[in-house]
Amino acid sequence: MTVIKKHHLLRKDLIKHFYYNKRLTLTELSKLTHKSLPLITTTVNSLIEDGYVMEHELAPSTGGRRALTFLLNSQKQRYVVAVAVDQMVTQVVIYDLLNKVKMAPEATELLLVNEPVLVDKFTAFLKDYISRSEIPIAQILGVGIGMPGFVNAEQGVNHSFFKSTGDVSLKKYLTRELGVPVFIDNDSSVIALAELKFGTGKNLKDVLVVNVGWGIGLGMIVNGALFRGHSGYAGEFSHIPLSQSNKICSCGKRGCLEVDTSLVVMVERAKAQMDTGGSSSMELSYTKNGDLPVDQFLHAAKSGDPLAVSILSDAAFLIGKGMSTLIHIMNPKLIVLSGRGAIAGKIFMAPIQQAINEFCIPWLAEQTEIQISTLAPEAELLGAATLVIENCNFN
Amino acid sequence: MTVIKKHHLLRKDLIKHFYYNKRLTLTELSKLTHKSLPLITTTVNSLIEDGYVMEHELAPSTGGRRALTFLLNSQKQRYVVAVAVDQMVTQVVIYDLLNKVKMAPEATELLLVNEPVLVDKFTAFLKDYISRSEIPIAQILGVGIGMPGFVNAEQGVNHSFFKSTGDVSLKKYLTRELGVPVFIDNDSSVIALAELKFGTGKNLKDVLVVNVGWGIGLGMIVNGALFRGHSGYAGEFSHIPLSQSNKICSCGKRGCLEVDTSLVVMVERAKAQMDTGGSSSMELSYTKNGDLPVDQFLHAAKSGDPLAVSILSDAAFLIGKGMSTLIHIMNPKLIVLSGRGAIAGKIFMAPIQQAINEFCIPWLAEQTEIQISTLAPEAELLGAATLVIENCNFN
């Protein structure tokens, strides 16, 4: 039987604040949690007793008595397993509570197709990784997983992939198999969480995170928290009717943003143009390997390869058109461009800005900032870890 | 100097709950406010002492001891002035706390153009109406105003109209002139508030309200509260790039929803088609008066006039396309079609549904209900009154 400690909720809250802010004073914690100082004091003391928190040093002077700072105690060995799934590759890493890498990240090729073996392969990969880490199960707070598809985080199901778990939800199935609490969410939501807690969106209330990857995703932060809509599927950005193109999308409709802006499409186009004689710095590697990895395409664009830049600019313009819609409807403080595509960085900015100039009411456009993620390659793993911190019970 | 009573915030909260729910028991209030029963008991008693609340009767049995119900005391004469401004006409009414009409509604023609006299005329109209009501100023809790334009409710300014109030905000200016607290907000937001508190959206968390009027507006309810975006201008639905039409919108862009779906455009089209020989039940009145009032057009559509129905259906289809975008991004529980246009009722439904079938991922479309407002003609006035209740200080 699990014993629930006194002030259990507040304890969780305090640990979270330490996780996001590193070092904090009692006064800061009181303000962050909207709880009184005496209560904070006793609760922090109980956390110190349990080894979760330790006294650190005096805060720099602000004119009066210097406050004591506290931080999470790395001696208390607690870890989170973070998993980032995409259409082709699944990555995993183990962090400690200070977000230091405890076990080096590993990846496996795992094509997201709906066959029963997918779940088995996925589970086996995680089981093996965790067991090789040699971390005692009791020290693992949970496994956080970001994955594409229609994910309902609360119910713990993915309506698009990993469906073959019998009559239990994916979350329950994995929790049982791995022996640790598992939390799943949509990849874009998880990335948005990372941007909110550690990235450009830190401490902001209304932030939208556009995830450029195999598809185009959207993670929404509304009133300072992840927004999922009434049944959990908000942010289905990639299938809004926008493009004039006549190509049919995988969803069966025409005009979807995804058809013209996902990385898959961009790479396809780059290959097609090289096939028909377009010259590019990517040519050599392409003809040699017969394939063109996404990262190579993105780096080519970043270093100014005209072919890659042109393809990426076209996509970026459409993304900008989509962002215009978002700006009109949501009036966000900030839109962050994140996900794998963000590696190409600034190349995106000019065409996006151009589209916004064309499609946005200037008055509204002024109210929203657009930025490229600084977290980008790591964002999904970081967000997956955050998912655990947000939901696990510290013991 | 104003004396602030003990439990001032809780008292306000309780009065609001009574306003929205008519009769309530102590237990219900405790649950609604997340406050303890003893605290609720003493606070309700203080409200009874002040004459705001009265004991009513025993609630119907639920198996145990029957609870006492309480409700607002109509003896305590407190009133709200509700104002609904649109592009051409401004309406005003005075309600009591039970939303009974205290002074019959009146309207005046007031074209929204930006000239200094507009504010003067508007102020004079309200002053005159209020003074003729012969209600003592102290009994008026406030004036709530819903108006088109880029309204920042917090700052109390409208960036589109009523700008000539010198260096004070419109809200402050009117408060000073009328001698009672004034609260302003965007018309669509105010309608959404009405739908949330009294209409189809009652007790729901994620509701979008599409306001079909001179333009197309959007009021958003997110997490059970009005959502305004980070700087107050969320829901600028009518200027998202959607339509293929090449007509230039008043905002200077092409493809705006508003260009093809506002009531102005619909009426214009009806007139044009009659001019070129289209037959319609509206013909007689049109040729006689040389003009076609909106309401007549809407009623013609409602009663099946083919010309009106056809024009309205075309607009409704585009509105449905816009709603598809909203469904993808927001995943709302409910979309309410409200505003003046809602008078035409069911005529909208079929084309909207058709557009949703065409542009929405079926899986997502299933999660959102679409309904026609039942409050429609009164929604804006009711919402304007609600604005006062939400923000005023009961004294």
Place this chain on the structure above:
DNA sequence: AAATAGTTTTTAAAAAAAATAGAAAGTATT
């Protein structure tokens, strides 16, 4: 360089609110 005024944190005491337990009032069943 010591004294003092001004900050801010921390601890202690008082006040307020919530949680708990018990009494009262009603319903349904035997």
Place this chain on the structure above:
DNA sequence: AATACTTTCTATTTTTTTTAAAAACTATTT
């Protein structure tokens, strides 16, 4: 009619917040 069961209402205890006071530190002035 009596008993068992619900639910509301009231009183008591516990928890939490508010307020006040003390402690720790900085900066300025004499």
